[in-house]
Amino acid sequence: MQALKTFPVEPLVIELGGGQSLRAAPGTCVRGQMDLIELADGTPVRFPLVVVNGVRPGPRFYLGAAVHGDEVNGIAILSQVIASIDPQQLAGSIVCVPVQHPLAFYADHRFPVSQFMKSPLDQAPIDAWTVFPGDLHGNLSQIVAAKLFALIRQCSCAIDIHTPTRGGRYVPIAILPSMSLGPAAERALWLAEQCATGFIVKGERGMYVSRGICCVEATAAGVPAFTFEIGEGGRLESEVTEEGVRCIRNALIGLGMVTGERRLPAVSHLMHDFLGLRATRGGLLRTEVALGAVVQAGQRLATITNIFGDTVETITAPQAGVFVRSTTLSNLSGGERAATLGIK
Ligand SMILES: [Zn+2]
CATH class of the missing domain: 3.40.630.10 (Zn peptidases)
Structure with a gap:
C-alpha cells in the first residue's frame, strides 16, 4: 500500500x-x-x-x-x-x-x-x-x-x-x-x-x-x-x-523514504480496546506482572497495601488481555488507575 x-x-x-x-x-x-x-x-x-x-x-x-x-x-x-x-x-x-x-x-x-x-x-x-x-x-x-x-x-x-x-x-x-x-x-x-x-x-x-x-x-x-x-x-x-x-x-x-531492512519485534499484538483497572482502596501499589505480558482472566496483576503493610486490595484481570500500561507511581488513592489492559 x-x-x-x-x-x-x-x-x-x-x-x-x-x-x-x-x-x-x-x-x-x-x-x-x-x-x-x-x-x-x-x-x-x-x-x-x-x-x-x-x-x-x-x-x-x-x-x-x-x-x-x-x-x-x-x-x-x-x-x-x-x-x-x-x-x-x-x-x-x-x-x-x-x-x-x-x-x-x-x-x-x-x-x-x-x-x-x-x-x-x-x-x-x-x-x-x-x-x-x-x-x-x-x-x-x-x-x-x-x-x-x-x-x-x-x-x-x-x-x-x-x-x-x-x-x-x-x-x-x-x-x-x-x-x-x-x-x-x-x-x-x-x-x-x-x-x-x-x-x-x-x-x-x-x-x-x-x-x-x-x-x-x-x-x-x-x-x-x-x-x-x-x-x-x-x-x-x-x-x-x-x-x-x-x-x-x-x-x-x-514508506520508501530510506533504504534498509525493517527490524521487527518478536511478537505483535493487535487489540481492539483498552480496559483501565482502577483502585478502590488507597495505599501503596506493587505491580507483579511484566509490562507487555499476556494475562489470563483472573490473573493477579498488582496488590495495594495500606501504610501498615496490610494487603487491602488485589487487582486482577477481569478478562484476558495484554498488560500495555502500568502505573509507576507507588502512592495510589481510590479511583486512580492501577493498570491498563489491551483487549484483543
Ligand atoms: Zn501525551
Missing part, C-alpha cells in the same frame, strides 16, 4: 510568521522556529522545527512529539531519527516538530500550568492534543493546535509521539483513529504496521478515537496518522529511545 500523496523534488518552504520563512533546498536539513504566541513581557514563544528535504520524490512525513510537555522520550526519539538520516539519500521530506507545546515543555508538565492556574476558565480546554483542528483566534490550546494542524495538513502522513503523563508507562503502542474514517484510516493502520511497534490498538471507543484528538482530525482531513505511545512521562531512558527510533525508522523504510 503506497497510496500516500507524493511530492516532487523542490525547495520546501514553511511560513514561520512575522514575514519569515524556512527554506529547505533538496538534499538539506534545516532548523527553524515558528511563531506561537507572545508572553506578557514581550517574550516570543516559538515552536522548534526541523525540515529534512530529500533528493527524490516521495511522501512528506510529519513527526511531532511533546504536545504534552513532560513527554520527553519522543523528543529524543525524533532527534535521533533526524540525526540518522542523510538528506542526500532521502526520498520525500520530513517536517518535524520535536516540542509541539513549548509552554507545557517549559513547565515540564502535561499542561502549561502557569497559564492554566492564572485563568483556568479562559484556558479550558487546556489540553491542546484534544482541540484539533484548533482555532487561531481561540485560547492557547486552540492556537497551538491550529498552528500544528496547518503543518500536518501539508503532509502525506503523520505520527504524534506521546508517553503517558508522569506515573504511567506504556509498551511501544500504535493507537489508531477509528476505521470509520475510511481510506485514510486504513492507511494509518498500514503505517502503524510498517512501524512494527509490537502493539497496535484499532479501537472504536474512548479518548484516543474522539474527535479533536490530533491524529483523528488529521486522518479525517485525509492525512493518515496515529498516536504512538512509548515509555514513561518525565523520564528519558536510552532503551526506550532506541526502541522508538527503531519504530520510526521502520516507518521511513516502509
